[in-house]
Amino acid sequence: MNIKPSSPQGPHNPAEAAAADAARTAAARKAEAGPQKQAVDAERNQAKADSADVSAEAKALASQQGVRQAQPSLEPDRLREVSARVESGYYDQPEVIDQVARRVAQDPDFLNRT
Numbered sequence: 172m173n174i175k176p177s178s179p180q181g182p183h184n185p186a187e188a189a190a191a192d193a194a195r196t197a198a199a200r201k202a203e204a205g206p207q208k209q210a211v212d213a214e215r216n217q218a219k220a221d222s223a224d225v226s227a228e229a230k231a232l233a234s235q236q237g238v239r240q241a242q243p244s245l246e247p248d249r250l251r252e253v254s255a256r257v258e259s260g261y262y263d264q265p266e267v268i269d270q271v272a273r274r275v276a277q278d279p280d281f282l283n284r285t
Contacts, residue, residue: 243250256262262271275281 245253261267
């Protein structure tokens, strides 16, 4: 740390000393934060992929039980149709939101799930 008093004898009053200390501290924090902030921003801008770690025990159990490969529950044509609706904002309409909420509420398993 470099100490540079305002005069050879130092600051003349405590308020001036406190202001000088505050200015030096702020300048030091700003200088330190620059590269850190840039690193954080760069990390946020990088594309991140989801990942999952599966234990060896879980893999062994899955192979013993003959777990099948996941199959999509929608046909490819229907999946494309739903995707197009999502992209167009169809599901953001108040009428559609209301209709979906009513159908979910009417599902007999909706309130019985644990």
